Amino acid sequence: xxxxxxxxxxxxxxxxxxxxxxxxxxxxxxxxxxxxxxxxxxxxxxxxxxxxxxxxxxxxxxxxxxxxxxxxxxxxxxxxxxxxxxxxxxxxxxxxxxxxxxxxxxxxxxxxxxxxxxxxxxxxxxxxxxxxxxxxxxxxxxxxxxxxxxxxxxxxxxxxxxxxxxxxxxxxxxxxxxx
Amino acid sequence: xxxxxxxxxxxxxxxxxxxxxxxxxxxxxxxxxxxxxxxxxxxxxxxxxxxxxxxxxxxxxxxxxxxxxxxxxxxxxxxxxxxxxxxxxxxxxxxxxxxxxxxxxxxxxxxxxxxxxxxxxxxxxxxxxxxxxxxxxxxxxxxxxxxxxxxxxxxxxxxx
Numbered sequence: 107x108x109x110x111x112x113x114x115x116x117x118x119x120x121x122x123x124x125x126x127x128x129x130x131x132x133x134x135x136x137x138x139x140x141x142x143x144x145x146x147x148x149x150x151x152x153x154x155x156x157x158x159x160x161x162x163x164x165x166x167x168x169x170x171x172x173x174x175x176x177x178x179x180x181x182x183x184x185x186x187x188x189x190x191x192x193x194x195x196x197x198x199x200x201x202x203x204x205x206x207x208x209x210x211x212x213x214x215x216x217x218x219x220x221x222x223x224x225x226x227x228x229x230x231x232x233x234x235x236x237x238x239x240x241x242x243x244x245x246x247x248x249x250x251x252x253x254x255x256x257x258x259x260x261x262x263x264x265x266x267x268x269x270x271x272x273x274x275x276x277x278x279x280x281x282x283x284x285x
Numbered sequence: 286x287x288x289x290x291x292x293x294x295x296x297x298x299x300x301x302x303x304x305x306x307x308x309x310x311x312x313x314x315x316x317x318x319x320x321x322x323x324x325x326x327x328x329x330x331x332x333x334x335x336x337x338x339x340x341x342x343x344x345x346x347x348x349x350x351x352x353x354x355x356x357x358x359x360x361x362x363x364x365x366x367x368x369x370x371x372x373x374x375x376x377x378x379x380x381x382x383x384x385x386x387x388x389x390x391x392x393x394x395x396x397x398x399x400x401x402x403x404x405x406x407x408x409x410x411x412x413x414x415x416x417x418x419x420x421x422x423x424x425x426x427x428x429x430x431x432x433x434x435x436x437x438x439x440x441x442x443x444x445x
Contacts, residue, residue, distance in 0.1 A: 177374050178385055180401045188348065188412025190403035192374065195416045195441065199372050204418065250403065284402035 143233070150236040153223045157241060162219055165212035169248060172200040180251075185284040194254035201255040210259055213252055217269050220245050224271030237275060245275035250282035347438040348415050349408045350377055352430055355439060357381050359426045366422060373422050378413045411436050417443070 156162070173180060176196060183189040201210050223241060226232035249256070249272055256269045357380035358365070364383045365373050374385065406412035417425060424445035431437055 175370050175372070177368060177370065183414050184401050185404050186413045187404050187410045188377075188406040188414045189401070190405040191348065191412070191441065192414050192416045193401075193403055196372055199418065204371075204420070246400075250401070280400075282403050284404045 146231065146233045147236065149226060150232040153226060153232060153237065154240045157219065157223075157244075162215060165215040166244065166248070168212045169216060169252070172197075173251065175200070190283065193251060197252050198254050198258065201252075202258070210255065213248075213255060214259070214268075216248055217252075217256065217272060220248065220275060221267070221269065221271040224274035227274045228271060234274070238277060242275055242277045245272055246277060246280060246282075249273070249276060253282065346441050348441055349406045349411050349436055349438055350415065351411050352434055352437045354378060354380055354411075355428075355437060356430060359428070359430075362422055362426050366419065371419055373417055373419060375415050375417070376413065377415050408436050408438070415439075417441075 173196075180193075183192060201213060202208055220241065223232065223237060224245075227234045227237050249269065259265055260268050354377045358375060358377055361381055361383055365375055368374070368385075375383075376385065404410075421443050424443040425439075427445050428439060428443060
């Protein structure tokens, strides 16, 4: 009888300790996941803060200011046949001047930065939800409005990976083109 | 003295083996044709697929516009040149009305600039809006329009 009680007691102790160990493991995993998420959030915020660096702010404002030369709000040509080519022609005229000079520094600065952020999202180092909220719209604007000069720079300067990873930042289901 | 040796075979055996050989050769030839035909079809369909499915910014070098609209633009070049800036925006479907504000009043849009959706022009879907640089627009009047076509292709960067 004493042996049976002893075995039962040992079994219950073993069961309880196993349960505790599993609980501890689950808590440890949860903590590790939370820690990993914190690291990803921090990495994302670093990139968002980096987007406010002086040279990048200057470059992106210059790129956006270019469109002040467009005689009407861009939304007015939304979905009109020919709007894609009109945007291409204007964007090319901003970057590739008629006298042969190329003013691509701002475009390269901004797109390069967004490419790096795209890599961070792709590699799961950054949180795509945070990045998309803060940089998604800008990424789409620059990618869609400057598509033609981006394409030309890729060819002229053999920048095969230029503006490739930025696609990771584009809001889902928001293509540049109307159906 | 040369001595020629030959192996005598029964005639019926040679005939049947020849038949098998010919049939086999026929099968091989047909297989070759089928394989070549399949490869050709594969190349054809894959090139068609990629040309249609791959989105590209490299739009062709021409505007597809209605011939009557373009004739109107050619007649109004001087007026379009009054627009500010190096690049001239033309709502070709509104010609001879060159007033951009009037053109805008015909269109009510609610999207913001960053959300603008772009649409390419094609012969089936002629451009409603086009653009030329100031110097290109000077050459537009000299472009000869092919008669008898409702939709024509115009170079995006005409020079004269």
